[in-house]
Amino acid sequence: MGSLYVGSRYTVSGSGTMEIIPKELELCYRSSAEAQLFSEIYVGHLQSGIWLEIKDKNTGTVVWETLLKPGDLRPASTPVTPAPTVARPSLHFVDQHREQLVAQVTSVDPVLDKLHGQVLSEEQYEMVRAEANNPNKMRRLFSYSRSWDKARKSQLYQALKETHSYLILELWERWGRVLGGWVS
Known part of the structure; x- marks a missing residue:
């Protein structure tokens, strides 16, 4: 694995049909009073493992990768509203x-x-x-x-x-x- 550097640009990708927003990140540190940047990854119902990786945008070198399994995830502190019976596609x-x-x-x-x-x-x-x-x-x-x-x-x-x-x-x-x- 490589190192992540402040000011460098990275791409986030993964296996399966995931929606990753944004797919490109610039690593930066903001003051502790400001919200830090993040990527959101939507996978719906996780039945099996998914693979994620971060690559240096300039070199294409993988600097981080992981395999997430269903047991690795936990609900966020804010509860998710149950999906309606007729699923509505998520908005861009x-x-x-x-x-x-x-x-x-x-x-x-x-x-x-x-x-x-x-x-x-x-x-x-x-x-x-x-x-x-x-x-x-x-x-x-x-x-x-x-x-x-x-x-x-x-x-x-x-x-x-x-x-x-x-x-x-x-x-x-x-x-x-x-x-x-x-x-x-």
Whole structure:
């Protein structure tokens, strides 16, 4: 195993059909008064073991790995609300935080530039840019995102993370405080 270094970037991956958010981390130490960064890993019902690893993003070297078995996990201190009888798919981060993103994204054009040609057509790009102000631009962008798959929504998330990292970090911190779940 390797060492983890403050300021370095790492990727988190694992076996099976897990949702890992975010998949890329920058290791940093924040003051003890601030919430520390973390990754959330959703596995649903763990029937058998799952394998997790962290790799150095630049070198691809595995710096940490583990095998989690069902008995290794315990419920978090905040109880999880039982799932409804009709399971609803979990919302993507951008859908979960739509209201805050509409209200707080201060510069939409750089986000659009990153999505142009990959996620947004020329016509969609121009329609969003034609809106009078940033909240209306974000509303128009979200009107297109309703039909996007998870990969396209992840591209929007990445564009927001690159252009508004402070906002994404703040939303992660707030979201992390209200979530219950399983922790190792």
